[in-house]
Amino acid sequence: MNLERLQADEHVFSGIMRSRLLSAGMHMSDFRWLKEMGLPCERLQTHKILNKALIESMKRYDDQVSIEFGLKHSPLAPWLLSISREKYLSYLTNESQPYKMPAVCSSLQKVWRLCPECIEEDCSEHGFSYWHTSHQHIGVQVCAKHHCLLHTHDELFKADFRLPQQWKDTSTPIQIEYEWQYLWQPFMLQLSAALEEDVTLPERLRREVFDYFGVSGNLLYRERGSFDEALKVMEAELGESFFKHMIACFELECKQKTNPIWVVLYDYDVMQSRARHPIYMLMVLFWLRDKLPSLGWIDYEWRIRLS
């Protein structure tokens, strides 16, 4: 059976959900249907980027496994800050499982999000709504097109083959609680869009961060302590809630806290052959957003509609 054709900005899992809803196999369990379709029997979660479910789903749609497909139909763009395009493609084409979920992110990052205005538009244009890729980026609470608050529901930690229109009456807006979250929305959405277009941007940003800290080569592990002072400044400037929203060890108030500056500067790839989560680089870029030339173009004058 063919899968439903994906729409612009539609998450690949959304295409699979729509295919399931239109298939003759509604009497089957979800897992059995996935198996019959040759898809991995895994939960469809939005925050996992290089797991088997996403990789296999992409291959069902695009056997050439192009990076362009991944960018349009999964929230991959920020991951290009922490893994190269070549490495990403090698993960897609090799059967290896590089992905190990790092202990990062608050529950916000893990739920599927929907925009009530996109639902209206999509239903009138196509007759159905679908899960948008751009609504699923890290920490995003606002629709890039409508600038209104996205909605979610506790049960949307995983997708259960329901489309956004079926959640419209039970989902609630994700409230913006902190000042930094107003800035995070334009930062994250515009940066993700730029990363889709500009293949040179990740390396430029990485170089600018290294230059900012005066690091020219690989650091030695024993130099770690010297970046703890920088972390103190970063914590003071961004505030406790920022760190608690981004990294679990701050949320859980662990004794040993990850220093995102160190993670970015220290060459993890030498030590570990697995993919690194981009949250650390995003945190550092957000902190230095006014200081790095390659981020100077981002427009923060968005009027976010709160109701």
Ligand SMILES: [Zn+2]
């Ligand atoms: Zn929208």
